[in-house]
Amino acid sequence: MRGSAMLFARTLRPALFALEPETAHRLVVGLIRAFPWFLPACRSVAGPRVPPDPALAVRVGSLLFPCPLGISAGLDKNGEIAGVLSRLGTGFVEVGSVCRDPNAGHPRPRLFRLPKDRSLLVHYGNPSRGAAAVARRLAAQRFRAPVGVSLVPGSGSTADDTEGAVAELAGAARLLAQFADYFVLNTSCPNVSDVGWEGGKAPVATLRAWVEAVSRESLGRPLFLKVPPVAEPRAIEAILRMAEEFPALLGFAFNLPRQRPAGLRTPAAAIEGLPGALAGPPTAPVFEAALAAWRARTKGTRVHLFGGGGVVSAADAYRRIRLGASLVPVCTALVFQGPGLPAALNRDLSGLLRRDGFKSVSEAVGVDVDGSLSPGVARA
Numbered sequence: 197m198r199g200s201a202m203l204f205a206r207t208l209r210p211a212l213f214a215l216e217p218e219t220a221h222r223l224v225v226g227l228i229r230a231f232p233w234f235l236p237a238c239r240s241v242a243g244p245r246v247p248p249d250p251a252l253a254v255r256v257g258s259l260l261f262p263c264p265l266g267i268s269a270g271l272d273k274n275g276e277i278a279g280v281l282s283r284l285g286t287g288f289v290e291v292g293s294v295c296r297d298p299n300a301g302h303p304r305p306r307l308f309r310l311p312k313d314r315s316l317l318v319h320y321g322n323p324s325r326g327a328a329a330v331a332r333r334l335a336a337q338r339f340r341a342p343v344g345v346s347l348v349p350g351s352g353s354t355a356d357d358t359e360g361a362v363a364e365l366a367g368a369a370r371l372l373a374q375f376a377d378y379f380v381l382n383t384s385c386p387n388v389s390d391v392g393w394e395g396g397k398a399p400v401a402t403l404r405a406w407v408e409a410v411s412r413e414s415l416g417r418p419l420f421l422k423v424p425p426v427a428e429p430r431a432i433e434a435i436l437r438m439a440e441e442f443p444a445l446l447g448f449a450f451n452l453p454r455q456r457p458a459g460l461r462t463p464a465a466a467i468e469g470l471p472g473a474l475a476g477p478p479t480a481p482v483f484e485a486a487l488a489a490w491r492a493r494t495k496g497t498r499v500h501l502f503g504g505g506g507v508v509s510a511a512d513a514y515r516r517i518r519l520g521a522s523l524v525p526v527c528t529a530l531v532f533q534g535p536g537l538p539a540a541l542n543r544d545l546s547g548l549l550r551r552d553g554f555k556s557v558s559e560a561v562g563v564d565v566d567g568s569l570s571p572g573v574a575r576a
């Protein structure tokens with residue numbers, strides 16, 4: 197374990213894990229806001245700042261990411277600490293998910309730790325201070341890496357209220373467009389009502405309406421859709437046909453599956469009756485299968501894939517890149533391994549690329565899937 201990870205595991209983590217999970221999360225955000233120099237200082241104590249390896253830079257449309265490992269939505273829901281997070285050697289920071297209007301989300305408790313599985317059960321239900329508040333906060337910060345803003349309709353407007361959802365998303369995009377390098381539309385939050393993904397189907401008409409509305413309001417900002425980790429060819433192909441209509445729609449990310457994976461180390465009795473979707477390493481096979489299935493259909497197109505979900509090491513991240521990911525977001529692993537993680541993974545990734553003779557990340561994207569007739573999940 198590296199210096200900063202060891203320090204985190206021995207000191208901060210036990211103190212934070214003694215608190216109720218959401219209380220700990222709020223405390224961390226509050227402390228970072230109060231002492232914005234603290235995390236970047238820890239990073240420099242842990243080791244000298246290494247200039248980013250140019251081989252790690254990733255271009256996605258008009259966006260240039262300094263490195264592929266970044267932070268996904270959920271950690272900075274209200275855009276309070278994205279500036280600090282962007283100074284930790286991260287390739288990008290995703291803020292949100294943000295609703296247009298303030299939204300309470302589900303009642304607490306709505307976040308649970310499963311330490312034996314290094315996982316979390318997430319049942320937030322999209323709490324948000326609202327797009328105007330997030331815009332004010334983003335306006336007051338500076339960033340060292342691209343900042344994406346994840347948008348979601350409030351919990352009231354879902355499957356049966358497409359018009360309400362469209363109006364909310366458009367309103368949020370209008371308020372935030374100046375402050376976002378790109379937008380991600382969260383089309384599949386696993387703990388609010390489904391917009392039509394059930395049964396492996398793709399709610400193409402709803403997605404089209406959402407993308408249309410946000411594209412009109414987003415000042416041409418690149419757009420990504422966060423979809424469930426579906427691997428059904430017909431669903432993927434229908435979404436990709438729809439994507440061709442929108443030049444600003446550059447790619448896809450994957451949200452947590454609604455079903456919990458089998459084979460957890462945590463005894464079933466400990467989580468029986470607890471709500472929420474599971475996030476963490478046990479979900480990795482589902483994300484890898486989805487990523488490979490999407491790559492098999494997007495190779496050679498302008499579509500890029502975010503390959504997160506259960507990533508805890510540079511080897512995991514490298515495997516995702518080889519399965520088709522241009523960018524690799526992490527979320528749960530930061531809670532268990534601390535804020536030095538993205539920088540450490542980016543550094544170790546350089547070594548893995550060099551070991552295998554790749555001169556850049558983009559050379560490695562998809563090599564384990566491209567050319568195979570039926571994409572499997574190959575090991576790097």
Ligand SMILES: Cc1cc2nc3c(=O)[nH]c(=O)nc-3n(C[C@H](O)[C@H](O)[C@H](O)COP(=O)(O)O)c2cc1C
Pocket residue numbers: 268269270271273292293307316318320322346382422450451452475476477504505506507525526527528529
């Ligand atoms: C505490 C928590 C909150 C999350 N909140 C959001 C959210 O608001 N919007 C979203 O699109 N994804 C959210 N996610 C999903 C993550 O962005 C990520 O896609 C997912 O957790 C898989 O990555 P991981 O295994 O690295 O956590 C959340 C995840 C966690 C653990």
